[in-house]
Amino acid sequence: MHYELDFAAPLAYWPSLLMGAATTLGLSVVATVFGFALGLFCAIARTGRSAAAARLAGAYVEAIRNTPLLVQIFIVYFGLASIGIKFGAFTAAIAALVINVGAYTAEIVRAGIESVPRSQLEAGACLALGRWQVLRHVVLPPAIERVWPALTSQYVLLMLASSITSQISAEELTAAANRVQSDTFRSVETYLVVAAAYLVLSLMMRFLLWVAGSCAFRRRRRLGTPL
Amino acid sequence: MTGLTNAQLLFMLRGFGWTIALSLLAFAGGGLLGFALALARVYAPRPVRAMAMLYIKLIQGTPLLILLFLTYFGLPAMGLVVDPLVAVALGLSTYASAYLGEIWRGSLEAVPRAQEEAAACLALSWRQRMVHVILPQAVKIATPPTVGFMVQIVKNTSLASAIGFIELVRAGQMINNATFRPFIVFVLIAALYFALCYPLSAWSRRLEGKFDVAHR
Numbered sequence: 001m002h003y004e005l006d007f008a009a010p011l012a013y014w015p016s017l018l019m020g021a022a023t024t025l026g027l028s029v030v031a032t033v034f035g036f037a038l039g040l041f042c043a044i045a046r047t048g049r050s051a052a053a054a055r056l057a058g059a060y061v062e063a064i065r066n067t068p069l070l071v072q073i074f075i076v077y078f079g080l081a082s083i084g085i086k087f088g089a090f091t092a093a094i095a096a097l098v099i100n101v102g103a104y105t106a107e108i109v110r111a112g113i114e115s116v117p118r119s120q121l122e123a124g125a126c127l128a129l130g131r132w133q134v135l136r137h138v139v140l141p142p143a144i145e146r147v148w149p150a151l152t153s154q155y156v157l158l159m160l161a162s163s164i165t166s167q168i169s170a171e172e173l174t175a176a177a178n179r180v181q182s183d184t185f186r187s188v189e190t191y192l193v194v195a196a197a198y199l200v201l202s203l204m205m206r207f208l209l210w211v212a213g214s215c216a217f218r219r220r221r222r223l224g225t226p227l
Numbered sequence: 228m229t230g231l232t233n234a235q236l237l238f239m240l241r242g243f244g245w246t247i248a249l250s251l252l253a254f255a256g257g258g259l260l261g262f263a264l265a266l267a268r269v270y271a272p273r274p275v276r277a278m279a280m281l282y283i284k285l286i287q288g289t290p291l292l293i294l295l296f297l298t299y300f301g302l303p304a305m306g307l308v309v310d311p312l313v314a315v316a317l318g319l320s321t322y323a324s325a326y327l328g329e330i331w332r333g334s335l336e337a338v339p340r341a342q343e344e345a346a347a348c349l350a351l352s353w354r355q356r357m358v359h360v361i362l363p364q365a366v367k368i369a370t371p372p373t374v375g376f377m378v379q380i381v382k383n384t385s386l387a388s389a390i391g392f393i394e395l396v397r398a399g400q401m402i403n404n405a406t407f408r409p410f411i412v413f414v415l416i417a418a419l420y421f422a423l424c425y426p427l428s429a430w431s432r433r434l435e436g437k438f439d440v441a442h443r
Contacts (some may be wrong), residue, residue, distance in 0.1 A: 068383070068396070074409065161290065191301060
């Protein structure tokens with residue numbers, strides 16, 4: 001077996017690869033923001049007083065966590081289109097990613113909420129805080145701060161998983177790579193370059209989330225210690 | 228009821244069989260390599276340990292889809308003609324090995340250090356210490372997250388469809404192309420995956436309660 005690696009061919013396509021990488025990052029950041037909001041909402045519903053809301057949120061989490069993202073993307077893109085709800089490839093990709101990562105976020109944040117000692121809730125109630133005030137000021141800040149590392153890993157995995165949206169021809173990094181390799185016939189080099197790009201992107205996601213965490217958690221900024 | 232013929236449903240079930248087969252292959256291959264990685268990460272000399280860590284970081288930082296493309300398009304381009312099944316099994320095993328290696332490393336490290344020291348004091352060889360002292364305890368710690376990761380493996384076999392391997396999703400796509408009923412077809416596929424993954428998830432959760440490591 002003799003094979004000479006020639007990285008010049010795929011690297012000549014750097015503008016489209018860079019464009020794809022930027023799209024992947026954008027897709028991931030948008031999905032992270034909305035997925036976090038959705039997950040937070042579901043985690044609150046799951047730990048809240050209403051049994052019906054808790055059960056509904058639980059069903060959503062289980063349904064999403066036990067089916068592949070690829071199938072979820074196909075249902076959103078092809079399935080919903082066939083019953084008259086049509087999206088572009090991009091909107092469908094973002095919607096599927098948000099729905100997917102929302103379920104994982106919900107499960108992680110729920111663990112954070114359940115880790116807050118009961119005595120703190122009681123202390124909050126003693127100070128005549130309302131239920132929502134306790135949630136907003138007593139429960140959520142430490143809960144989210146505690147699970148932030150787990151959330152960070154989850155959102156990096158989301159960024160890697162966004163490569164799957166190439167299957168509905170959303171023009172992100174993997175789709176760009178597919179086009180480059182079919183133009184150049186240099187599949188090994190192209191995918192190695194793209195793998196390296198994903199590594200860089202995952203470092204960027206980690207950095208962005210670290211910055212977001214530093215901005216959001218005043219306690220950590222002041223003390224510099226993990227919770 | 229679904230508007231699909233029996234032959235089509237049977238075709239999908241055959242795809243489902245391949246999904247299960249791929250999952251088992253990936254778990255076996257990834258398990259073997261992952262076990263070696265975990266041992267290397269904990270017990271090997273420093274350079275080997277560093278290499279194992281680099282391997283894990285590289286694989287965990289690369290999307291599975293890219294790994295599959297590399298094994299499926301890459302190996303033939305380099306003159307190694309492999310069966311699609313081999314390419315898919317190789318890609319999935321590589322992926323699984325990195326994650327299982329990391330899970331099992333954590334489990335090995337979670338066994339208290341004194342256990343190994345005590346075993347060494349009893350003049351047990353490294354092999355005996357592993358087989359009789361460390362592994363039995365590590366396996367208990369490792370079981371719940373391993374079962375949880377099996378769910379990930381089952382779901383991720385769906386990516387084999389991207390390189391044309393006819394497992395459940397690919398079978399569904401082909402039936403969809405013939406019938407044009409994407410909603411019913413893909414929801415049916417999701418239900419089949421759910422039927423396979425939910426029991427595994429529930430089992431993993433039960434095991435977690437049973438061997439509650441954190442609160443011992």
